Amino acid sequence: MNQSQNQILNQIPSIPFIDLKTQQELIRSNVDLAIQKVLDHGQYIMGPEVHELEKQLSSFCGAKHVISCANGTDALGIALMAKNVGPGDAIFVPSFTFAATAEVVAWTGATPIFIDSHPDTYNMDPRSLEIGIHTAKKLGLRPSAIIPVDLFGQPADYDAIQAIANEYHLWILADGAQSFGAKYKDKYVGNIGEIATTSFFPAKPLGCYGDGGAIFTNDDEIAAIIKSLRVHGQGTDKYDNVRIGMNGRLDTIQAAILIEKLKIFNKEIEHRQFIADLYNKELKNIVQIPHVLENVSSVWAQYTIRLPKKCNRSKLMTDLKAFGIPSMIYYVKPLHLQKAYQTYPVAGQQSLEICDVLSEDVLSLPMSGYIDEKSALYVTEYLKMLLNSN
Numbered sequence: 106m107n108q109s110q111n112q113i114l115n116q117i118p119s120i121p122f123i124d125l126k127t128q129q130e131l132i133r134s135n136v137d138l139a140i141q142k143v144l145d146h147g148q149y150i151m152g153p154e155v156h157e158l159e160k161q162l163s164s165f166c167g168a169k170h171v172i173s174c175a176n177g178t179d180a181l182g183i184a185l186m187a188k189n190v191g192p193g194d195a196i197f198v199p200s201f202t203f204a205a206t207a208e209v210v211a212w213t214g215a216t217p218i219f220i221d222s223h224p225d226t227y228n229m230d231p232r233s234l235e236i237g238i239h240t241a242k243k244l245g246l247r248p249s250a251i252i253p254v255d256l257f258g259q260p261a262d263y264d265a266i267q268a269i270a271n272e273y274h275l276w277i278l279a280d281g282a283q284s285f286g287a288k289y290k291d292k293y294v295g296n297i298g299e300i301a302t303t304s305f306f307p308a309k310p311l312g313c314y315g316d317g318g319a320i321f322t323n324d325d326e327i328a329a330i331i332k333s334l335r336v337h338g339q340g341t342d343k344y345d346n347v348r349i350g351m352n353g354r355l356d357t358i359q360a361a362i363l364i365e366k367l368k369i370f371n372k373e374i375e376h377r378q379f380i381a382d383l384y385n386k387e388l389k390n391i392v393q394i395p396h397v398l399e400n401v402s403s404v405w406a407q408y409t410i411r412l413p414k415k416c417n418r419s420k421l422m423t424d425l426k427a428f429g430i431p432s433m434i435y436y437v438k439p440l441h442l443q444k445a446y447q448t449y450p451v452a453g454q455q456s457l458e459i460c461d462v463l464s465e466d467v468l469s470l471p472m473s474g475y476i477d478e479k480s481a482l483y484v485t486e487y488l489k490m491l492l493n494s495n
């Protein structure tokens with residue numbers, strides 16, 4: 106390697122796809138103290154931090170009841186259990202999502218019906234939802250609930266989905282695993298749908314240092330059932346078992362960490378919006394940028410573009426990587442095409458057209474509360490250059 110090549114290599118930045126390290130450096134001393142406090146009091150299970158976190162999450166999003174739990178998948182599963190979902194029920198889920206959304210439906214013995222996505226927002230398409238309801242009826246299933254996913258941080262089209270839910274007497278379980286902190290009109294995620302859930306997986310917008318999740322509802326009765334399900338279907342205590350439950354608690358240490366993260370969360374959301382605006386401005390003429398509905402905000406769990414048809418995506422990703430720019434594909438394969446789920450029905454007769462094309466042309470760019478303006482501009486400059494020569 107000659108000197109000038111070396112120089113170029115030395116200038117290649119290392120931009121993290123999601124920058125958790127900078128955040129940790131910022132809050133490390135407070136997190137250390139918070140963990141120390143838990144070690145001192147020793148209430149590792151359901152300690153005071155768990156209740157404090159639930160209180161703070163409730164005042165953040167406005168939901169009356171917040172029940173923390175072990176992860177975002179359990180959160181969804183517990184919600185379905187609380188509503189007695191089971192065999193014969195049809196539950197409508199997007200196909201273009203993370204597997205957990207459909208997995209929990211299969212747990213209960215109910216049938217997930219896969220719904221197509223909107224090409225601009227990537228979220229569940231209400232028109233396809235309506236088709237899916239008819240598909241379920243034709244199959245002799247009982248249309249029961251809708252699980253809209255707030256993909257990449259943007260709440261789904263809840264007004265349209267709620268109207269369909271009302272018409273067909275369905276209830277809504279809002280999967281906000283990627284969207285806690287976002288707003289649909291005047292409501293925060295967590296305060297939308299009959300039950301809502303989120304995940305505190307480290308890479309989510311509000312993440313802990315391990316697994317974690319939460320369930321939200323304004324319904325007193327459902328909240329009481331969820332609390333019981335979280336601890337082995339407990340009645341007066343966990344040795345009084347009134348229903349089949351599970352061990353679904355959030356660790357006290359994770360709650361303590363989340364309390365520290367919540368303090369800086371609004372500032373991080375603002376920064377994510379700033380970076381998304383910058384990406385939008387720089388990229389709007391060369392790729393399809395993400396579309397956010399009017400009066401809706403995204404927390405930008407991912408900033409996901411759609412590449413032009415002629416673009417060779419895998420080559421582009423390799424070339425970006427050579428310049429120090431990581432990129433990811435969420436999701437390479439929609440769920441209805443995955444081996445584990447391909448026997449479940451899709452809305453309508455054929456495959457899900459939009460999911461299929463999305464999985465072929467989406468690309469997610471580096472995003473977090475800590476990517477600086479200079480790095481974001483570096484990403485867009487090289488992306489533009491590489492798209493020109495791709």
Ligand SMILES: *Cc1c(COP(=O)(O)O)cnc(C)c1O
Nearest residue numbers: 176177178203205206282304306
């Ligand atoms: C991450 C995620 C989940 C599951 O959350 P875990 O905490 O990882 O179990 C569920 N749904 C969606 C849409 C997700 O992105």
